[in-house]
Amino acid sequence: MSDQFVFAMEVTLNGLMAGVLYALVALGFVLIYKASGIFNFAQGVMALFAAMTLVGIMNGQVPFAHLINATFGTDLHHFGWHLPALLAIALTVGVMVLLAWCVQRFVFRHLVGQEPIILFMATIGLAYFLEGVADLMWGSEIKTLDVCLFGETGCLPQGINETIDTVTYGWFGYGFFIDNLDITATIVAAILVIALIAFSQYTKQGRALRAVADDHQAALSVGISLNFIWVLVWSLAGFVALVAGIMWGAKSGVQFSLSLIALKALPVLMLGGFTSIPGAIVGGLIIGVGEKLFEFAIGAPFLGGATENWFAYVLALVFLVFRPQGLFGEKIIERV
């Protein structure tokens, strides 16, 4: 077996792992889009906001400390406690639910019945707003995120996975480098997807959610509260954002660039179709593998590298020209 082939296999595996992380962000988009027809550009910033809130709560930072200090000349920064991760995560989920309620109450309730493109632009505004609030609350410096579930144990694993390294060395004479964190992310994503599917298939709220996604008017007429469902769906998206924020934050630090993963999730959605949860996963995997393999085979040797910046978009663009609704999207029917 040639070296190149083994390298390509390693690249593919890593691409699959990266694809799972993209899919995690894309999931949040799909949830909101299905239930309310809103294309939520702020999903990435929500992930950033969630991760920053988690770090802030864990480290006991005083919210808006910089602002208060600048205004009143005080010198606040920390409450001086360290919360266990589980409690901090629970509190952060609470914050995300509150955020979902605020978004629904103050923004989208006033925009019911507007054109989709107006709603989309509103979410861009929301993204800016949230980013500013997050920076004001917790400060804009890069933070490290170490989540340990039970005191000192149960931490998110980091670094090379020794088992895979040894096993693949035995098979090919070359050990694959797979990050433990990526493997964890894959497992978490799988659990999350199963949980979401189970939720939407087997619970009352889940059924209501699907009904709303199917037809707002009909759902209203059988007594489903649209407001409640939308708050619920934004909360769910907030929760998915938190998970994505933890995974990405642990990987590359909690910083502004975290919100840019939303942009990476867009081509994933285009490939998979906006309305399909399996589509988000498959799209994420295709984009992850595609961009890594392209960089490996063509980008780095011939084009000077860094093709990962644009490959996903161009792939999605070419793909859409042939299938405008994505892989699993519902067929677009237009009437005059």
Added chain:
Amino acid sequence: MLYREAGDFHTTYTSDSQTFPIRFDRYRYYAVLVVAFLVVPFIINDYWANAILLPFLIYAIASIGLNILTGYCGQVSLGTGGFMAVGAYACYKLMTAFPDVSMFIHIILAGGITAFVGVLFGLPSLRIKGFYLAVATLAAQFFLLWLFNKVPWFYNYSASGQINAPERAVFGFEVTGPNAAASTTYLFCLVFCAVSALIARNLTRGTVGRSWMAIRDMDIAAEIIGVNPLRAKLSAFAVSSFFVGIAGALFFSVYLGAVEVGEAFSIQKSFLVLFMVIIGGLGSIFGSFAGAAFLVLLPVGLKVLGVDLMGWPTDIVAHFQLVIVGALIIFFLIVEPHGLAQLWRLAKEKLRLWPFPH
């Protein structure tokens, strides 16, 4: 009292269909032109030119461009930054390759090149619509930036990867480089801005503009009544990119002088111009100016208020700016989806009836 159509008799079709049919409007427009061309150049200084007037004029051109595509033709684009970069790099290559040709020609040619690139990236719009198209334009944004970063030919193999505008003159006055006077650079941009606005205004009133609006309102219906979607969409992309390219060329050569592509023309720039169009008003040339003025003045105003008066650190003010811009976008979309232009229209409507509203 002043703002009436009463007594303003139009006896020819030409005078009836002019841009400003009300006399007061017309005089106001001439007054603005006179002040802009004959008064401001004499009182301008470097601070006003660089902090407010140059960015305002340049962003106004870019907003007019994006407004044609998004506001008039309904094709949302997130690739404005990339197209501005095309204009900047085209201008740079032309400036260095033909040092003796006038800057006017370089900038117009840069616009033309951008129009061509815009049409290329506009081709998918015939198949892809709505959000899908918005995301597809991101391909243009990221691919173009990567291209300008990776291919050394574009930055003439300079070691830093930056492009620097060489000194060039128009009619003996320097418009680029460090020695250019504030009044010359201002006038240079003003000429482009005024002509762009004039062209855009008249295009949108004519056949082309009507076909754009038909496509925007419902493309299938437009196709059925005989609007050619290929021609309408691609012409919108071409005209829009032409203006955006001119804005990019001016932004690089006259305003910044030196550009690092990843910083000056990043995705943030695309959003900034999009926000100008939304806040100003989709589908309005005046709105493009209003939006550009608003978003250029907002950071300056906030800086004066926050840093100079309240004594806050600059990063807090920068964060506040994000919050305010975001909140304003949402506010405008909820309360006045047609932006500042609609407020202006309402004010004029009130003024027509004042002081006897009934």
